[in-house]
Amino acid sequence: MSANWEAETFTKRADLTTKTSYPRLRPIRMSCGTAIVCMRSGLVRAGVFALLWWILTEDITESWPVGAPVVLLTTLVSMALSPPLPWxxxxxxxxxxxxxxxxxxxxxxxAWRAFHPKLPIDPGLIDYPLRLPPGMARVFMINTVSLLPGTLSAELIDNCLKVHVIDIHKDALSELMAVEHVVSRIFNTPLQSTNGLKYNEKI
Known part of the structure; x- marks a missing residue:
C-alpha cells in the first residue's frame, strides 16, 4: 500500500512538472546606437578614473596591478548607478x-553697470517655462544659467524656473531660450511645449 501510494505521488509530481510552463528567458537586445553610446561613455569614464588613479599614486608603475581592477570596478559601478546619456x-x-x-x-x-555713474541695475525675478524634459539636460541648463554673469537660478517649481536677473528690463527671455536651445543639442533632446505656461516678470 505504501509503495503504491509513493508511486502515485511520484507520478503526479512528474505530471505537474511536465505540464508547468516556465517563462522563457529572452536575451537582452541592444540597438547599435545604444551600444555605441554605452561604449563611448564607458571608455570616457574609464579614462577619467585611470587619470585620477595616476594622479593619486603619483605615477607609480607598481600600483597598476591594483589600480586596473579598481578602475574597471569603478567604471562598472558608475555605469550601473548613472546610465550613460546620448550626447x-x-x-x-x-x-x-x-x-x-x-x-x-x-x-x-x-563691470560696466557697476562703474556707471547712474548704476543701471534693477534686479528682479522672472518666471521662465522650461521646455527641456526633466533629467540631466534640464539640470545642466539650470546650472549653466547660474554660471553665466547676470543670472542666477533661484527656484524650480514644476516646469517653471525662477531666475534672478541683474536688470529686469533686459531681454532675458531670448538669452534663456538660447541657453536652453544649445543645451538641448548637447543631449540630443527635443524641446517640448510649455503647456500654457507663459514668461512672466516679477520685481
Whole structure:
C-alpha cells in the first residue's frame, strides 16, 4: 500500500512538472546606437578614473596591478548607478564658444553697470517655462544659467524656473531660450511645449 501510494505521488509530481510552463528567458537586445553610446561613455569614464588613479599614486608603475581592477570596478559601478546619456560632440562644440562668449559679454556688462555713474541695475525675478524634459539636460541648463554673469537660478517649481536677473528690463527671455536651445543639442533632446505656461516678470 505504501509503495503504491509513493508511486502515485511520484507520478503526479512528474505530471505537474511536465505540464508547468516556465517563462522563457529572452536575451537582452541592444540597438547599435545604444551600444555605441554605452561604449563611448564607458571608455570616457574609464579614462577619467585611470587619470585620477595616476594622479593619486603619483605615477607609480607598481600600483597598476591594483589600480586596473579598481578602475574597471569603478567604471562598472558608475555605469550601473548613472546610465550613460546620448550626447553630441557637435553640440558640445557649439556650447563651448557660446558659453565663453556669453560669460565674457556678461562679465563686461556687469563691470560696466557697476562703474556707471547712474548704476543701471534693477534686479528682479522672472518666471521662465522650461521646455527641456526633466533629467540631466534640464539640470545642466539650470546650472549653466547660474554660471553665466547676470543670472542666477533661484527656484524650480514644476516646469517653471525662477531666475534672478541683474536688470529686469533686459531681454532675458531670448538669452534663456538660447541657453536652453544649445543645451538641448548637447543631449540630443527635443524641446517640448510649455503647456500654457507663459514668461512672466516679477520685481
Amino acid at each position: 553630441s560632440f557637435f553640440g558640445i562644440a557649439q556650447f563651448l564658444p557660446f558659453f565663453i562668449w556669453h560669460s565674457l559679454h556678461g562679465g563686461v556688462d556687469m
